[in-house]
Amino acid sequence: MTRTGWERERRTHFDEIVLDYDRVRPEYPAEMFEDAIAYAGGNKALEIGAGTGKATGPFLQAGFLRPHSRTPRWKMAATI
Numbered sequence: 001m002t003r004t005g006w007e008r009e010r011r012t013h014f015d016e017i018v019l020d021y022d023r024v025r026p027e028y029p030a031e032m033f034e035d036a037i038a039y040a041g042g043n044k045a046l047e048i049g050a051g052t053g054k055a056t057g058p059f060l061q062a063g064f065l066r067p068h069s070r071t072p073r074w075k076m077a078a079t080i
Contacts, residue, residue: 012073014051014073014075014076015073015075015076018052018073018075018076018078018079019079021051021052021076022052022054022076022079025051025052025054027054028054028055028058030058033055033058033059033062037059037062037064040064043063043064043065044064044065045059045064045065047059050076050077051073051076052076052079053079
C-alpha cells in the first residue's frame with residue numbers, strides 16, 4: 001500500500017487547525033448555491049461533511065430551514 005501522509009493516524013488533523021482552516025478556506029461560488037437551491041425544490045437540506053459550515057449560511061439565507069448538518073469532526077461542527 002502506498003502511504004500518502006493522510007492515513008488513519010492523521011484523520012484528526014483539521015481538528016487541530018480548525019480556526020485557520022475556516023479562515024483560509026475559500027467560500028463556495030454563488031452559482032453553486034443557485035443551482036442546488038433550484039434543484040432542491042423545497043426548504044430542507046441535508047448537509048453531509050459540513051466542516052465549518054461554509055455552505056450552511058447561504059442555505060439559511062435562501063430561506064431553508066436549519067439544515068441537518070453532519071460532519072465527523074466535532075471541533076469543526078462547533079464552528080457552525
